[in-house]
Amino acid sequence: MDKFYHFLTIASIVLYWVLVAGVTIRVVLKRRAVSVSLAWLMIIYILPVVGVACYFLFGELNLGRTRAERAKEMLAPFAEWFAKLNDCHAHSPESFGRHIYRIDELCNNRLGLPALSGNTLSLQSSPDDILHSIIEDIENAKSHIRMVFYIWHPGGLADSVASALIRAAKRGVDVKLLLDSAGSPRFFRSQWYTMMKESGIEVLQALEVSPWRIFLRRLDLRQHRKIIVIDDKVGYTGSMNLVDPAYFKQSSGVGQWVDIMVRVTGPTVNVLSAIHCWDWEVETGSRTMPQLPECRIDPNEPQHPVQVVPSGPGMPEHLISQVLTLAINQANKSVCITTPYFVPSADLLETLKMTAQRGIKVELIIPLKNDSIMVQWASRSFYTELMEAGVEIYEFYGGLLHTKSVVIDEQFCLVGTVNMDMRSLWLNFELTLAIDDEAFTKEMYWLQKSYMDASHKVKLKEWHKRSMYSRFLERVFYLFNPLL
Template sequence: MINWVWTHWFITALIVNYIVALSAAFFLLRNNQNPRKTLSSLLFLIAFPFVGLLIYYFFGLEYRKSKIFKRKNLDSHKIISKWNDKLFLTDEELAKFEEDFLKDRLKLVKLLRHNEDSPLTLKNDLKVLYNGENTFKTILHDIDQAKHHIHIEYFIFNDDTTGNEFIDRLLAARERDVLVKLIYDSVGSDLSGNAIKKMRNAGIDVEAFMPVIFSNFTRKANYRDHRKIVIIDGHIGYLGGINVSDDYRNDLGENKHGYWRDTHLRIEGHAVKSIQAQWMLNWFFVHDHTEQEEDDMINKDYFPDVDEWENKPVQIAASGPDSDWANIMEAIFLAINTAEESIRITTPYFIPNQAILTALESAARSGIDVEIMVPRIGDSWAARYASRSYFEEIMNCGIKVFWYCRGMLHAKTMVVDGQFATIGTSNMDYRSFDINFEINALIYDEAVAQNLNEKFEKDKEDCVQLDPQEWEERSHFYKFKESFCRLWAPML
């Protein structure tokens, strides 16, 4: 028997592969995932021996109900219960603001409250920031003014010119006795051991989110911390599409992606408490701590009283594999379905699930003006062709598609009826909706919405609008590449 195994080693390996693949297939079917994702995973398990198992291991495993995230979810609800009473508005209080602020968006507010304890906040001043060079300048200025603490969480925090600027400012903050804590994603980031050691030696708490070995070989590994958060003294917060990397700025000379177009948001006020709470949930997840440490951080130093004269309603939506609901996706879905006039979307990756796709197509067919802006090239060839596989279908429904041609469009925004807007870290794709940890600001303010609409119109000058008839006449080979990449859509 042993001799036969050694003599026929390839057949033996193939048998073992399919035994393991059958076990994985049983797990997939039993787990009741999205049917398209399940079929995609099964296809690769069956059609590609050995490689299919690797693809399944890195992209197909579903941990939403696993013990590690169940534990995190229980801890989250325990921590949230300590601060939510200070943030929530009751339904009666919400009704007072419906006429002036919410109009027909009240259902959206209640949806998020019921899904993930996302309170509506009113005392906020908002500033939309465009592109990395402007955003970094503003963040670093606020870091220099920090008095008590700086909390940071990034998917990409690179050890390059931009990253070292941040590190230098954080070291200076520590010299002023400011408390500094940093969460970085070990797959997305490229931080050297020396940089981490330098920060830790200065008293900066640095933690990697779910560290992996050989991160360069797992660029698309599942369940990553895709958030980009900075919190300063509990009353200034940042979130959006911009990571800490030279790739995100246009003032250092042309990078490998050419011009980089992105959008970020600075919040000063009550909504920062919600961002702070979400940051703390991940900090307690990655950092060994005691219950006393939790209690110590739920105080006015981290959740200060708000004295902001502006009154812009904001709701913070966070989602990830630890949440019972796909909060950001559901919020976007409901916002699309309540649209009456227009929808403007900018996204680097348009790979929608069926619910979002149907909502957008139904909106367009009902006469709502729907426009989607995506990069012509992008930074991922697979995502590029998967996105393009949807263009013919959505344009036939009346949706206008604009190709951004100046460089990489990385902004993640949506504006509905010129009154509601969302800015955040979530792309319009499966990974953001169901796999990664994301965070978005939902903004019920006409001035911010109009600001984003004006920028959308300005960006059109660097775009080409796709013609449905010309697009339909693209080559069969081109369509095949799109269809092939679309098979991967649930895993991209």
């Protein structure tokens, strides 16, 4: 019996190291950032068994066979729909500012999706104002409502939005609601889910989470977009989930979440509708393409071009990351960034450092307290080299700053759902608007300044005095960069 257990032990060790060797070879052969590959190798070797299991679950972008095949087949017809927008009068590159001109080139060449003028934009930063505005537009809906959110959390004004949707469905409006399975578990256990379905609303779980799917696709791949489209006339997107912050994560110790939404009218709304149609087809296989936008543009009115930049499995890789890098590299005076989760790739880190080193004012505003302890410590591991390069870092103490925004030269901005971490830039279904509207951008920058007023500036001399314990935690959690 002792010999059997001895043999079993030796066989288990050999099998484990063969498995480790196989995973190591797979990590090395994958074409991705060297820093990501090295981080995974350290996790695999530092955390025996757990590291290998983590790689199988989270190490590769695996959408699942059915969804992956759908996404591959969908790209051509959606690219054809996008390409038709180039013939629209709303696409007028000759009138574009220098910031959006290059971004239009990039998105057009990679996805066939152009920037479109003739939009009106409204920046909304009060949660009550946002939710009341959404309710009012739902009440005025006549034909259809399309929504996709990462989180729907019942309570407060979120329930009023749900009631408005039910009333809309009962008066004949076609309502399609797509919610991420992992982000909205409380909604799917609530009475609202049942009441919506009974009223005729189509409610779907995106990327459904269940134990038997562990080896079928990557479980932490998330539907992270926030989109509302009403009658292809009014659209919303931004950082805010369908939650009332006064009723959401009140026990987490980080304060209320601080968010924005952008209310849009004009041809960009049809593009947002197309992105919802893409997400709906990935989940269901059912295709419903939106109508093409009206192209009548008044040359005497401000043009306000907007580039919609989507990302996710099945779409061109790293598109949002490329747009972000391109925008930052075009800065002549200033770059101001807000993000709740800051764990940048090596390329983005170098872009920020180089921008500051060429004399551009770079300001980074992130929350003092974060709902992810791992992200909070990992973020701080970048402070020293950023500040030494000249980047100014502000820690916001007015709640969990969840706004995702980048303002370039106070003339051009990016707003949307994208965090500055590997998950958003490489993995999730995300959406960013690149906005060439100086008045809107100045309003966005004033909001960023108000965030700075509720922050303290991190000073390099004081930062060097932090404890060895803090330095140790920063480096430990930095190793988990691929999982954050």
